[in-house]
Each structure stands twice: as structure tokens, then as C-alpha cells.
Amino acid sequence: xxxxxxxxxxxxxxxxxxxxxxxxxxxxxxxxxxxxxxxxxxxxxxxxxxxxxxxxxxxxxxxxxxxxxxxxxxxxxxxxxxxxxxxxxxxxxxxxxxxxxxxxxxxxxxxxxxxxxxxxxxxxxxxxxxxxxxxxxxxxxxxxxxxxxxxxxxxxxxxxxxxxxxxxxxxxxxxxxxxxxxxxxxxxxxxxxxxxxxxxxxxxxxxxxxxxxxxxxxxxxxxxxxxxxxxxxxxxxxxxxxxxxxxxxxxxxxxxxxxxxxxxxxxxxxxxxxxxxxxxxxxxxxxxxxxxxxxxxxxxxxxxxxxxxxxxxxxxxxxxxxxxxxxxxxxxxxxxxxxxxxxxxxxxxxxxxxxxxxxxxxxxxxxxxxxxxxxxxxxxxxxxxxxxxxxxxxxxxxxxxxxxxxxxxxxxxxxxxxxxxxxxxxxxxxxxxxxxxxxxxxxxxxxxxxxxxxxxxxxxxxxxxxxxxxxxxxxxxxxxxxxxxxxxxxxxxxxxxxxxxxxxxxxxxxxxxxxxxxxxxxxxxxxxxxxxxxxxxxxxxxxxxxxxx
Numbered sequence: 001x002x003x004x005x006x007x008x009x010x011x012x013x014x015x016x017x018x019x020x021x022x023x024x025x026x027x028x029x030x031x032x033x034x035x036x037x038x039x040x041x042x043x044x045x046x047x048x049x050x051x052x053x054x055x056x057x058x059x060x061x062x063x064x065x066x067x068x069x070x071x072x073x074x075x076x077x078x079x080x081x082x083x084x085x086x087x088x089x090x091x092x093x094x095x096x097x098x099x100x101x102x103x104x105x106x107x108x109x110x111x112x113x114x115x116x117x118x119x120x121x122x123x124x125x126x127x128x129x130x131x132x133x134x135x136x137x138x139x140x141x142x143x144x145x146x147x148x149x150x151x152x153x154x155x156x157x158x159x160x161x162x163x164x165x166x167x168x169x170x171x172x173x174x175x176x177x178x179x180x181x182x183x184x185x186x187x188x189x190x191x192x193x194x195x196x197x198x199x200x201x202x203x204x205x206x207x208x209x210x211x212x213x214x215x216x217x218x219x220x221x222x223x224x225x226x227x228x229x230x231x232x233x234x235x236x237x238x239x240x241x242x243x244x245x246x247x248x249x250x251x252x253x254x255x256x257x258x259x260x261x262x263x264x265x266x267x268x269x270x271x272x273x274x275x276x277x278x279x280x281x282x283x284x285x286x287x288x289x290x291x292x293x294x295x296x297x298x299x300x301x302x303x304x305x306x307x308x309x310x311x312x313x314x315x316x317x318x319x320x321x322x323x324x325x326x327x328x329x330x331x332x333x334x335x336x337x338x339x340x341x342x343x344x345x346x347x348x349x350x351x352x353x354x355x356x357x358x359x360x361x362x363x364x365x366x367x368x369x370x371x372x373x374x375x376x377x378x379x380x381x382x383x384x385x386x387x388x389x390x391x392x393x394x395x396x397x398x399x400x401x402x403x404x405x406x407x408x409x410x411x412x413x414x415x416x417x418x419x420x421x422x423x424x425x426x427x428x429x430x431x432x433x434x435x436x437x438x439x440x441x442x443x444x445x446x447x448x449x450x451x452x453x454x455x456x457x458x459x460x461x462x463x464x465x466x467x468x469x470x471x472x473x474x475x476x477x478x479x480x481x482x483x484x485x486x487x488x489x490x491x492x493x494x495x496x497x498x499x500x501x502x503x504x505x506x507x508x509x510x511x512x513x514x515x516x517x518x519x520x521x522x523x524x525x526x527x528x529x530x531x532x533x534x535x536x537x538x539x540x541x542x543x544x545x546x547x548x549x
Contacts, residue, residue: 001031001034001038001043001102002404002407002408003017003404004017004018004031004034004035005038005043005407005408005411005413006404006407006411008035009411018031018032019142021193021194021195021197023145023197023199023200024145024197024200024288025105025143025144025145025147026141026142026190027105027142027143027144028142028143029108029139029142029143030102030104030105030108030143030144033048033051033104034048034101034102034104037051038413042412042413042415043408043413043415044415045101048101048102048104049098049099049101051104052097052098052101052103052104052107053098055104055107055108055111056089056090056107058111058114058115059089059107059110059111059114060085060086060089060090062111062114062115062117062118063082063085063089063114063311063315064082064085065118065121066114066117066118066121066270066271066315067081067082067085067315069121070121070266070267070268070270070271070315070319071267071315071318071319071322072267072322073318073322077318080346081314081315081318084314084346084349085311085314085315087353088224088307088310088311088314088353089307089311091224091303091307091353091356091357091360092356092357092360092361092364093223093224093227093228093300093303093307093356093357093359093360094300094303094304094307095300095360095363095364095367096299096300096301096367097300097301097303097304099364099367099368099371103301103304105143105144106144106301106304106305107304108139108140108143108144108147109140109143109144109146109147109149109150109277110277110304110305110308112136112137112139112140112143112147112150113136113140113150113153113154113273113274113277114274115136116132116133116136116137116150116154116157116158117154117157117270117273117274119132119133119136120133120154120157120158120161120162120270121161121270126162126172126175129158129162130158130175130178130179133154133158134179134182136150136154137150137151137154137182137183137186138182138186141186141190142186142190146280146281146284146285146305148186148187148190149277149280149281149284150277151179151183151186152280153273153274153276153277153280154273155176155179156269156273157269157270157273158175158179159172159175159176160265160266160269161266161269161270162175200288201288201289201291201292202291203287203288205290205291206286206287206288206290206291207287209290212290212294213286213287213290214286215234215238215294215297216285216286216289216290216294216296216297217241217282217283217286217297218237218238218239218241218242218245219234219237219238219241219294219297219298220237220241220282220285220286220297220302220305220306221237221240221241221244221245221278221279221282221306221309222236222237222238222239222240222241222242222243222244222306223237223241223297223298223299223302223303223306224303224306224307224310224356225237225240225310225349225352225353225355225356226238226239226240226241226298226352227298227300227303227356227359228352228354228355228356228357228358228359228360229355230359233298234294234295234297234298237297237298240352241306244309244310244313245279247313247317248275248279248309248312248313248316251268251272251313251316251317251320252272254320255268255272258323261323264319264323267319268316268319268320271312271315271316271319272312272316274308274311274312275308275309275312275313275316277305277308278305278306278307278308278309278312279309281305281306282305282306285297285302285305300360300363310349314349317342317345321338321342370393371393372466372532372533373389373393373466373467373486373487374389374390374393374394375466375532375533376389376466376467376484376486376530376532377389377390377393377394377484377486378390378394378401378405378418379416379418379419379530379532379535380418380419380481380484381401381402381405381418382402382406382418382419382420383419383420383421383422383481383484384481384483384484386484386486389486390402405418406418416533416534416535416536417535419481419535422480422481423478423479423480423481424469424471424479424480424481424528424537425478425479427535427536427537428479428528428536428537428538428539429531429534429536429537429538431538431539432459432460435459435460436457436459436499437456437457437458437459437465437529437538437539437540437541438454438455438456438457438465438507438527438529438540438541439454439455439527439540439541439542440452440454440525440526440527440540440541440542440543440544441453441454441455441542442454442544443525443544443546445515445546446512447515448514448515448516449512449513449514449515450512450513450515450546451510451511451512452470452485452510452511452512452513452525452527453508453509453510453511454468454508454509454510454527454540454542455492455495455504455507455508455509456468456507456509456527456528456529456540457503457504457507457529458529458531458538460531461531461533462501462503463503464489464503464504464506464507465507465529465530465531465538466486466530466531466532466533467484467485467486467530467532468484468485468486468488468509468511468527468528468529468530469481469483469484469485469527469528469529469530469537470482470483470484470485470513470525470526470527470528471525471526471527471528472518472523472524472525472526473523473524473526479526482517482518483513483517484530485509485511485513488509488510488511489506489507489508489509490506490508490509490510491505491506491508492504492505492506492507492508493505495507495508515548518546518548519548520548520549521547521548522545522546522547522548523545523546523547523548524543524544524545525543525544525545525546526539526540526543527539527540528540
């Protein structure tokens, strides 16, 4: 995105820049969304996260509409199914996608697919359905690499649901051939001048080690519910993924057995094709990514694809159960067995989801802290050279990041802006007299090093400081920045007891710094608590004087 902003400022943005390949994808439509939001909000990426949430809401509406049109139960079971579906659609296990603006791309295909299927079940004319579905498939294709699956997913639903009878299917040849023609045209455009990304691994290991590929495949599908296990999350995910595939295949076999029932076919086909979206996504990813290791199947980024197989099963089971009940008289014991099975399945799903939720909350907190660290080292990229921090928390190319950061800063698209002066006065903020921000407890000389420690807190955020800035007072009476401590937090129970607040646990800090960072002479040293969100520094209590020979 930064390169696009730079090109816009230079009046050199072209069509090729918008449709350019990024890894395996051509993110044309997401780029248009990102650019629009960037210039409406001055690139406040929280609005990209809001767009992700709104897309998930649209999926939820589509799923609920399909629920009402195909499952056809009373209001209470309908709402119960909707609730179970929504705790998955909005599951926190997707944390890497919820809180990273560019991951809007992984929501685009499922939004397009569910919207298209929802349109297919409507009373619109077949030509309007064809045009709308075609447009949605184009958007899906040029949003994310697996978005082209939409062409294969939607066609069977469009032909089967739109036909009034089996004999009517033969009259829809125009639809089939037109669809194939547009699909082929999209594929030609997509792969024109396509290059295999350097970061993309080989697919050969997937066929050389089919057992590992199968484990990756099942782990991919089971990860939304299996990742929460503290012991052997991969084994748990593989088992749950295998269970999902088993149930889904049984439901498909039931439809095949009753294929003559055209009404049942129309009720189930939409859900089955959404399920195949998850399965095909898992298969493609398994072949393309198994070389990275089986454990990568549990990546939070993949859960937005795999979740929908579980959502589909939740909606297909009631359709099959109701069809069984309508086909034959069930004995009282069979009815009770069916009810017990449903209750056990719901309880199992809720327990697994709760484990997934508690695990995700911890991971979200960890990601948040890493983002604050990255934001901090980026803020001081012109003052303190900290390559490891930038390359670990922002991007693995320090000089490139520094170039982009300064370009964006000049365009006013970094908030807060980069720190451009070693004089801390530029970012110093006034403290509230009634609040405690921390103190510099001590500095101990160790040959050519100094051991420093203290504690720092941001009372307005109720969190430990994002970093500690060390300064010395020069002869002009200015506080000059000479070091930034970003990974120096240590637990201190006494602070929790002193302030009666568990948020103070990690507010303590300690670090050993190199003496070469200071010029020779006697200097007054002060420490500051840095707030990366505001780009402000708050001076801590207690200054110390040291002499460097």
C-alpha cells in the first residue's frame, strides 16, 4: 500500500499497479477499498478492520437468510442454529485476520460466495441472477487467490436451484456455456504475465509425503476448534478435522441416496457447495504450504476458510434430520436418541469453542504487545538504529522500511508521525499530577556498561509503557535521547500490591546498556514512559547523575 500512496502523490499510479500480482493473488478490488478508505480516513487502518467486521456481518446475514429458506424450522431452533453459526463466523480464533487490515482479502471470497448463493435462492429472474453471480465471481477472483474457486462453487447452485424441474436443466445450456466463457476469460487475464512468487514453496513435497499432506489438510479444517488445546493442538485439530470430513461425507451420501428428491437437492446444494469451498481451500493450501511444516496448518490466517465447513454441518444436519422424520415414522426411542445426539453435539461445540476463545484472547494480547513494539521502533527509526526490532516486528528489510516510513511521514499518513529530533521536547507531554507514571530507580556502572532499572506506566491506558526512553541533559539544558528500551519489562508483584491493580504486574523494567552511547563527562540521566499510540513521552520520577571517563 505505501508504494501506491507514493505513486498517487507523484501522479504515476497505473492500472498495472492496481492489478499487479501480490504473492499468488491479484488484489484489485481490495486495493480499491484500501485506497478509498485511506484517503477518507488519512490511512487509519482501524477503518480497514471495521470493513472486515462489516464483511463478516454480511456473511452472517447471508447465512441466516439461507437458514430461513432451506432449513425451514420454527423460530427457536432457527435462532439457535443462527447463534451457533455466528459464534463461528465471528470467532476470535481469526485474530490474525480481525486485526490486520490487509486480511480483508480473505473475507472477500466467502462474502461473494454466500451473497451469490443468497441471490440464487431469491425470486429474481434467471438472467439477473446470472449477471449478479458473474460480477461477484469476478470480484472474488481479483481479491484473493482462492477466490477463483467461486466459479466452480456457484455454477451447480445456480443451475440446480434456478431450474423448476429436472427437465428444465437441459434448457439452461446458454447459462452453462456463458458461465464457462466468462470463467475462462477471467483465468486468462489472471494468469497473464503471472510469475511464481519467490516466497512460494514447491508443491513436490506434498506428493512425496502424502501422510503429512493429509495431516495438514485435516489440521487445517479442524484448527478453529482444535487450536485451543494446550496439549497437542495439532493432534486435536487433525482429529476434529477428520470428524468434520466424516460427517460432511455422510451428509453428501445421504443426498446422493435421495437424489430423486429434487426438493431435498435444492435445500442442500447451496450448503454443500459452501462446504466444498472450505475443503478445496484446505486442499490447495495443503499442497502449496505443507513444505513450511504441518504446524503451519493451525495458522489463524487460515481459519476464515475452514470455519465454514463447521457452519455448513450445523445447517445441514437439521435438514437431513427433518427429511428422515418426514420419510418414515420414528419410534419414541429413536426420537429421543436424535434429541440426545443434538444436545451432545451442541454442548461439544460450545466447549470446544470456549477453549478456542480463551486461547485466542491470550494470542490477541500477545499480538497487541508485538504491534506496540513494532510501532515504537518504527517511530524512532530516524533517531535510534534498531534493525532487529524493525525486521522482527515490521518488515524484514530495514532500509526499505525506513524509506517507506519517511515517505509516508512526508505525506502525513503515519499517526503519530516519526520522531525527527533527538531533543525529547518535541514529544514530551505534560503529566497529570494525580497520576503515577513511574520512576527511574537506579543506574549502576558495570565497567563499560550501565545497569538501569525502574518502572513505567501509562495510567490513561491502564497499561505498562510501550518503551522506556533514556535521555541525558546536555549543556544547553535539553534532554537528548540516547537509547530506547523496548523489551525490558519484568514482573514486579510489589507494584500490583502498591497500586492494587494487576495491570501494574509488568510495569517494571531493567536493562544493561552500553556506555558508548553516552559522551564523556558528568551527565544527569532521566527516563521517560513512551506511549506509541499518541507518540508522546512522560518523564519518570527521580533523575540520576553518572560520570563517564
